[in-house]
Amino acid sequence: MDIFVTGATGYIGGTVAAKLIAAGHKVTGLARDDDRAELLRDRGITPVVGTLDDLDILDSAAHAADAVVNAANADNPFAARVLVDALRGSGKRYVQTSGTSIVSDNAGGQGGGTVFTEDTPLNALPEKAGRIATDRMILDAANDGVHSIIICPCLIYGQGLGVRPHSPQIPTFIALAKASGAPRRIGVGENIWSHVHIEDCADAYLLALDRAPAGSFFYVEGGEASMLDVNRAIGRMLGLGEATETFPFDEALRAWGPAMAHAMSSNVRVNADKARAVLGWDPRGPALFDDIENGSYRVYR
Ligand SMILES: NC(=O)c1ccc[n+]([C@@H]2O[C@H](COP(=O)([O-])OP(=O)(O)OC[C@H]3O[C@@H](n4cnc5c(N)ncnc54)[C@H](OP(=O)(O)O)[C@@H]3O)[C@@H](O)[C@H]2O)c1
Numbered sequence: 001m002d003i004f005v006t007g008a009t010g011y012i013g014g015t016v017a018a019k020l021i022a023a024g025h026k027v028t029g030l031a032r033d034d035d036r037a038e039l040l041r042d043r044g045i046t047p048v049v050g051t052l053d054d055l056d057i058l059d060s061a062a063h064a065a066d067a068v069v070n071a072a073n074a075d076n077p078f079a080a081r082v083l084v085d086a087l088r089g090s091g092k093r094y095v096q097t098s099g100t101s102i103v104s105d106n107a108g109g110q111g112g113g114t115v116f117t118e119d120t121p122l123n124a125l126p127e128k129a130g131r132i133a134t135d136r137m138i139l140d141a142a143n144d145g146v147h148s149i150i151i152c153p154c155l156i157y158g159q160g161l162g163v164r165p166h167s168p169q170i171p172t173f174i175a176l177a178k179a180s181g182a183p184r185r186i187g188v189g190e191n192i193w194s195h196v197h198i199e200d201c202a203d204a205y206l207l208a209l210d211r212a213p214a215g216s217f218f219y220v221e222g223g224e225a226s227m228l229d230v231n232r233a234i235g236r237m238l239g240l241g242e243a244t245e246t247f248p249f250d251e252a253l254r255a256w257g258p259a260m261a262h263a264m265s266s267n268v269r270v271n272a273d274k275a276r277a278v279l280g281w282d283p284r285g286p287a288l289f290d291d292i293e294n295g296s297y298r299v300y301r
Pocket residue numbers: 006007008009010011012013030031032036050051052053071072073074075097098099100152153154155156157164167168
């Protein structure tokens with residue numbers, strides 16, 4: 001298939017694109033400028049130069065493709081709408097990237113939280129309402145001739161296969177630990193995040209393109225851990241020991257901004273049994289703690 005991927009220079013989109021090419025597909029990727037276009041060409045991806053605001057470019061690239069993967073921004077309804085509109089009535093596959101912060105609880109580092117399946121009703125915080133409405137629009141397009149699918153990843157870790165090697169969450173905690181001389185978690189750090197290795201996450205996209213029913217939504221996770229335990233692993237990797245210190249929420253807000261500070265102190269717990277059962281998805285990537293201590297995160301020491 002000829003597949004148009006937005007976010008092709010990014011962490012998720014770059015890894016999905018690399019796996020699509022390895023599986024024998026042709027990939028066209030959105031690139032914001034000529035330099036990024038060159039990076040895509042180097043990876044066997046045909047670039048389309050434009051941004052998510054260039055709706056005419058998105059429209060024609062989606063029309064020209066056999067399928068579309070939107071992995072640029074889960075919170076851009078305008079781009080998502082033009083991409084899905086381009087496919088209306090065609091029966092073509094459209095995969096939207098959402099994100100599990102739709103279940104976040106702003107717990108301030110306290111543990112607990114609900115483990116969400118696709119059937120658990122959402123009680124979203126206001127800041128996530130737009131993402132949920134965008135997801136709804138995409139699922140509804142299945143009634144209008146679009147084979148629409150949503151992949152909803154949790155905290156993604158590990159070495160990506162594209163231009164961008166890592167997602168910022170764990171490198172941000174590593175940088176904080178290095179600057180502080182000790183690993184630090186927000187509040188007591190007992191809040192739990194589900195996590196998934198980037199290659200497993202990308203595999204879910206490929207399986208979804210192949211097997212997911214129209215109008216289906218999938219959480220993807222390969223395990224879960226508290227931020228306290230994530231930071232203990234960071235301490236071991238840096239040779240700082242396992243004793244963690246508190247990073248007060250106000251300080252996190254000032255240093256990281258509200259989105260990151262709230263996210264990293266929330267419980268965000270999901271269950272991906274549906275992806276395992278319906279897609280035959282079988283996550284096998286290196287375990288999170290092993291990847292921090294002995295794997296791809298050692299470059300940040
Ligand atoms: N990483 C995670 O753990 C995770 C988990 C769940 C959901 N998500 C969501 O998934 C989406 C992608 O995440 P990611 O980790 O792959 O992010 P990323 O590495 O920052 O990649 C984003 C990609 O989208 C492109 N992009 C962003 N804004 C654009 C615009 N206005 N016009 C054209 N291209 C644009 C970026 O281009 P440039 O290379 O030019 O910047 C890049 O290729 C985000 O919405 C994120 O919230 C991420």
